[in-house]
Amino acid sequence: MGNNFTINMEENFKKNQDFITEINNIKIERQLQMRNQMRERQVALEIARQRELFYWMSAFYFTSVIGSVYSFRLKKKLSLLAPLVPLTFLYAYQADLAYGNKLHRILIEAEHIMQFEEDLLSLPLGVPTASSIDLKRMQNDEQKKLRPHLPPL
Secondary structure, three states: OOOHHHHHHHHHHHHHHHHHHHHHHHHHHHHHHHHHHHHHHHHHHHHHHHHHHHHHHHHHHHHHHHHHHHHHHHHOOHHEEEEEEEHHHHHHHHHHHOOOOOOHHHHHHHHHHHHHHHHHHHHOOOOOHHHHHHHHHHHHHHHHHHOOOOOOO
């Protein structure tokens, strides 16, 4: 009778252990997916921010070229006003960021990137899995055993 009870307890313990392992794997996979989605959003925001900055820099560049050509043709002392051009663009950019709807435009661009340019957001080897993390952890443990950390002098 006691032997039957022990076998039953071992079976229940094994089932509970398998259940806990499965729950932990699901939890880890959900955390990985959440972190990957947050990373994708951050990358999309950064790309959108850089594109927006590029548009402003393009306008600055073409305005500077036009102004330089115009000054060269006139051969007058208009070169004293040349530093106002980049300063005006920097001022306008910051004003748009602070008081305009620049952040809204950046969010729209980030959403566009996430919807239509998903390939820019992918990781080099794909989303990590629980097994790949465990494999790397075991490799690191083996490296520590092979090459123990030397104490500092």
